[in-house]
Amino acid sequence: MLGRLALTGAVLAIFAAPAFAQSFDDPKEFAKERELLSMKPEGPAGKPWEQHLGGGTVDTSKYKKAGAHKVCFSNAGVGNPWRVVGWTTMQAEVDIQKAAGKISQFTSADAEGKDDKQISDIKAMLSSGNCDILVVSPNTTAALTPAIEEACKKIPVITFDRGTNSNCPVVHILPIGGYAFGIVGAEFIAKHVPKGGKVIALRILPGVDVLETRWAAAKHIFEEKGIKVLGGEHNGDFTDGDRAKTKSIVADYLAKDGQIDGVWMDAGATTTAALEAFEDAGMKYPVINGEDQQDFLQAWKKNHLTAIAPTYSVYMWRTAIIAAVKVLDGETIPGPVWELPDLAITQDNLDKYVSDKLPPLHYAMCGCEGMPGYPERWGVKK
Amino acid sequence: MTTATTTTPLRFDPLRIVRRIHPAYVALIILLIVVAFYNPNFLTPMGIMAFLRRSAALCIVSLGQMFVLVTGGFDLSVGSLITLTVMGSALMINNDPTLTWSTIAIVYAIGIASGLFNGIVVSYLKVPSIIATLGALLSLKGIALAWSGGSPQGYLPDNFRMFGRVTLRDIPIIQVLPISVIILVVVVALCAWLFYGTTFGRLTLIIGDNPRAAELAGARVRLVRITAFLVSALAAVTSGILLGGFAGPAQDVGDGYDLQAIAANVLGGTQLLGGKGSVAGVIAGSLTLTALFTVLNLIGLPKPLRDAVQGAILIAAVAYSMRRQRWGQ
Numbered sequence: 001m002l003g004r005l006a007l008t009g010a011v012l013a014i015f016a017a018p019a020f021a022q023s024f025d026d027p028k029e030f031a032k033e034r035e036l037l038s039m040k041p042e043g044p045a046g047k048p049w050e051q052h053l054g055g056g057t058v059d060t061s062k063y064k065k066a067g068a069h070k071v072c073f074s075n076a077g078v079g080n081p082w083r084v085v086g087w088t089t090m091q092a093e094v095d096i097q098k099a100a101g102k103i104s105q106f107t108s109a110d111a112e113g114k115d116d117k118q119i120s121d122i123k124a125m126l127s128s129g130n131c132d133i134l135v136v137s138p139n140t141t142a143a144l145t146p147a148i149e150e151a152c153k154k155i156p157v158i159t160f161d162r163g164t165n166s167n168c169p170v171v172h173i174l175p176i177g178g179y180a181f182g183i184v185g186a187e188f189i190a191k192h193v194p195k196g197g198k199v200i201a202l203r204i205l206p207g208v209d210v211l212e213t214r215w216a217a218a219k220h221i222f223e224e225k226g227i228k229v230l231g232g233e234h235n236g237d238f239t240d241g242d243r244a245k246t247k248s249i250v251a252d253y254l255a256k257d258g259q260i261d262g263v264w265m266d267a268g269a270t271t272t273a274a275l276e277a278f279e280d281a282g283m284k285y286p287v288i289n290g291e292d293q294q295d296f297l298q299a300w301k302k303n304h305l306t307a308i309a310p311t312y313s314v315y316m317w318r319t320a321i322i323a324a325v326k327v328l329d330g331e332t333i334p335g336p337v338w339e340l341p342d343l344a345i346t347q348d349n350l351d352k353y354v355s356d357k358l359p360p361l362h363y364a365m366c367g368c369e370g371m372p373g374y375p376e377r378w379g380v381k382k
Numbered sequence: 383m384t385t386a387t388t389t390t391p392l393r394f395d396p397l398r399i400v401r402r403i404h405p406a407y408v409a410l411i412i413l414l415i416v417v418a419f420y421n422p423n424f425l426t427p428m429g430i431m432a433f434l435r436r437s438a439a440l441c442i443v444s445l446g447q448m449f450v451l452v453t454g455g456f457d458l459s460v461g462s463l464i465t466l467t468v469m470g471s472a473l474m475i476n477n478d479p480t481l482t483w484s485t486i487a488i489v490y491a492i493g494i495a496s497g498l499f500n501g502i503v504v505s506y507l508k509v510p511s512i513i514a515t516l517g518a519l520l521s522l523k524g525i526a527l528a529w530s531g532g533s534p535q536g537y538l539p540d541n542f543r544m545f546g547r548v549t550l551r552d553i554p555i556i557q558v559l560p561i562s563v564i565i566l567v568v569v570v571a572l573c574a575w576l577f578y579g580t581t582f583g584r585l586t587l588i589i590g591d592n593p594r595a596a597e598l599a600g601a602r603v604r605l606v607r608i609t610a611f612l613v614s615a616l617a618a619v620t621s622g623i624l625l626g627g628f629a630g631p632a633q634d635v636g637d638g639y640d641l642q643a644i645a646a647n648v649l650g651g652t653q654l655l656g657g658k659g660s661v662a663g664v665i666a667g668s669l670t671l672t673a674l675f676t677v678l679n680l681i682g683l684p685k686p687l688r689d690a691v692q693g694a695i696l697i698a699a700v701a702y703s704m705r706r707q708r709w710g711q
Contacts, residue, residue, distance in 0.1 A: 243629035255423045
């Protein structure tokens, strides 16, 4: 027994040190994103995927090519529902551009979440000679940088979602970012929870930059408003994105602390599991933030929740293709960093996004309504 | 090995008494004290029932695994079968409560097919079970992902979810009674009867102890092995129904249950490579593992660390049970 405990302790000591050493809290970036949130987007109304927040423009006349274009896309993977919806949306946008005579050929490769595969995918695309432009959704930032710099020497490159450490791409497309997501959810909860109310924070796992920044921002907001989240370190609880574990954690809090007034989440996949713990305990629903997955939006509408859904917009997958066509047409585009607006779903616009026909993990902020094949292409049975 | 008749001289040896108590029970008691320390409500009927409910799925899948382990095999496919049960049920039912019972029948049929397949491959094609069921793990998970397109589709209606979710209230003495605890009790009774009360149960031990001798004595070794895999698969489907009921469809719901079921068995004194095991030990092992996870949650350990700790404990537990065998327990 003693030996086992000692062994456990040793394992903990080895793993715990690096896991918590890194800091993701950047006050400058936090302030910048907070400002971007209040900025009015420019661009065509009702089409957020073509809008942008401030920033400069890029003249792309040197990339101009006549006729229809050959577009290549290296995808990091489709390993989670967000990427599945994104990839479906991107293919629909390609169909639109093909019908308009703008794209003649679209080649794509799925790196299945592996850096080495993505690097060789990019090399194969470059040597095929079948690409007028390369769109990349990088798997990881540092590993993909050399491959993308190599590609930049031959053809124009566009990156979106995760970035690279190079400024050679013509444009990098991204939504405001992790801090913004955290700010929107935490401000809403802070506003609606009664003074001295109990709040818990549910996080997927530590050490992932986008999730860490979401939490860092929420923590700032909670500190500003004098809210201390429950739990030993006031640092939230880790759910591993597992529904059963989420439910167990929330049920434990409800058993230990009674009614919980607010639940902050760093991602939406297990929001409905957290809500179920309240149902099963026979307690009042908390003020909660989720994401734009349909299962949460449906639960929100059905149970009249006090809720908000900050989003990491899927429509950026559309924007990447639109930008590719514009670059090859030689149009001036927002850049070199194209900041897309991040729309939040609130009580006021909930009805616009909720649909009980779409699959539970469909992301409502896909900008895909009205695209060819909607909604069947996104998983709705006829 | 099953009837250990060692004659030991009568003398007082404290170390020997310590060694005689199975470590799973000691670990379980220590962990339960730690849980109670962190969560004072744990030692109430509600707290205990919530804990049993949380343990039910692991207990059931571990009991199934025990039948395979005591015959000298491994069943690594149970986690994938759990995932397939949950994802497949959600796809087939698609939120239509009238389809619940037929869907449950179909997922049990899938379980029977999977168990028979594992058993036949191991007994007739002579593929080592660790390889055969590793193959089944990949195939079943692949089927689940291909069928659903990689992310959960559809919902499970309330009459399906009730098995894992509903708790009966206002019960005398125990106050609350989750349906999953009732199912757990029934499964434990069935497994105890199968293991101790039937020829099949006794044969699993004999075959695990010495398959050649069992065969020469006229035991139908292949049939017993196939049945053991069948029991394991049916237990996994039952766990899947409870897990799907508890928290709804997810594509990673069964992940880790294969290793956890083996770990629970080892902790509970089941001998790897066969010949020894007990229903009470496996339950103690499963509860210990669940209590350990609860403690790791309460401390706030992230999953990678939990996996590391689980792996370390598995190795330590096997090493300890090997020592115990050498001590002649």
